[in-house]
Amino acid sequence: MQRKNVFKMTSLLLILTLVFSLAGCAGQKPAAPEAAPEVPQEKIILKFGELNPDTHVMTIAIREFARVVKEKSEGRIEVEVFPSGQLGDQQTMIQSLQMGALDIYRTNPSFLADLGMKQMNVYHLPYLFRDVDHCWDVLNGPIGEEFLKLVDNSGTKMTGFGYYAESPRNFFFTKKEVTKISDMKGLKIRVPESQMYLDVVQAFGASPTPIAYSELYSALQTGVVDGAENPLTGYHTNKFFEVAPNYTIDGHELAPSVIIFSELTWNKLSTEDQKLLSDAFRESEKFMRNLSSQKDEEAIADMKAAGVKILEVENQQEWVDAVKPLYEKYGKEYLSVIERIQNTK
Template identity: 45%
Template structure:
């Protein structure tokens, strides 16, 4: 009889412990998922993909964003940056965002357009932005807000956290000095897998050749392509100048980049953490504005020291005239947006 009573007491104690544990678990879940800005206090680890290597301004921006988020969350949210294409190329990273295997990445407008938001091609139209100041004036206006909303309200699985930029894109070549569009005739130029960029290179008389960014160095080295295009800092950081040392400063595209997060990741965050990321994004944008021009200047100086032949163009209008048909083809239906961008001061 005594043994039966002991067993009964033990069973009752176990039931109480189990109930308390369940209540505790429910409380933590509720705190993490409610919409009033409360968080559970649990540690969150996130992945940030970047195709450029360490030392590139866009990798610096990624690491700055991670640093700010870590500080603002008192170490509760950590973002691990994977540079140099460790998590794949841009298209693979976009697919990773959709699946939720990657949490953040930097995407240029042409890649986003490939995922169904064709309006983004407008931002990659050649010479639509006059320079860095004009670009940021547009991004900081209601146009920038609308572009973010276009992505956020789509069914692509992406959310926009902030804008960044890495300078104007310029052509570089293995053997030929190029000063005018006529000099581009017949040159095999690497392009992103995007119709607008293919049309741009064709409009200049060159032969567009799609090559993965991670394979570009070897493609230049082996002659698969004879030229490509990049902002100065990317041209330097990826050491493309070692195999293609003739740079033409024509600044044909000066497009912003979007820092995207996975909708899967975003939806799992509390409102407070979402706001924290937005605040960190704004601070990172300010950081990018401070370093972008410096990065351009330092990259060009270092490239010159490394023997790169840098060519300034004499007739910008000739380049602009050559690519004007792209506005008719890729700007069709977005004439109002194009006009608003051009008129922004």
């Protein structure tokens, strides 16, 4: 009897223990499943090639673009800048871009024209733009967008991305002080390897001599050429005034630079990243526009201090008249576009 009571008591205790255990479990929240580890987003590195040195307004603007991209992407996208032709001359970098070995490059419209985008030559027509503000108004409007689409549709594996523009290009010379077109006769003038530049210099009566930009300083120094042409900041930052101290302000060209992307790179980017890069570039355009004006003033002051002779042409109209045949050669198929550019306010 006693053993039966002990058995009953033991059974009751076991039952009560089980009940309380179940009650306790019922009151507890089920354990949350472990969160999957966050997969880090892959870092994107973009290489941007540039011919000018670090001190040039173009390179400074490109580095500002890189800074804004890094900030907007919180470090996920990084633009590495290679100035001073580190990755080769213009031809080499364009080829690298087409193969996807280079991601972004700044080039001249005439170079793109030589690749089959003939309408790009319009940007190089001498005295087309009234001033830098007029140029920017065109670039930031529908005409500028239409020209970028030419790159997209060219079949050259490149994508039009944006523009930079600075003050007009002017001639400079090692020995001669040039103020009239007749002063240009027989002079060897360095030009980029582009047919438009060859024709402009020939129209002024000089002998165009294509030379890589990286070799220009030594070509001036050794007398291979008698002069060249560049905007104020290019002449100043590359120290061409050391070997060519005569700078003639003729303002023959105000062609913008075209920023192009490798199509292979661009198509790999997500729509969100494409927008991020485009927004960052718009910010760098504004930065560059303000900086260019400031750098021009600084360049003129430094040039005067260095003893550079800054000359004005005696009769601007004779220079304008000399290049009118180029409008027939390069612009006759694009007269409506030229008119729209000239009428842009």
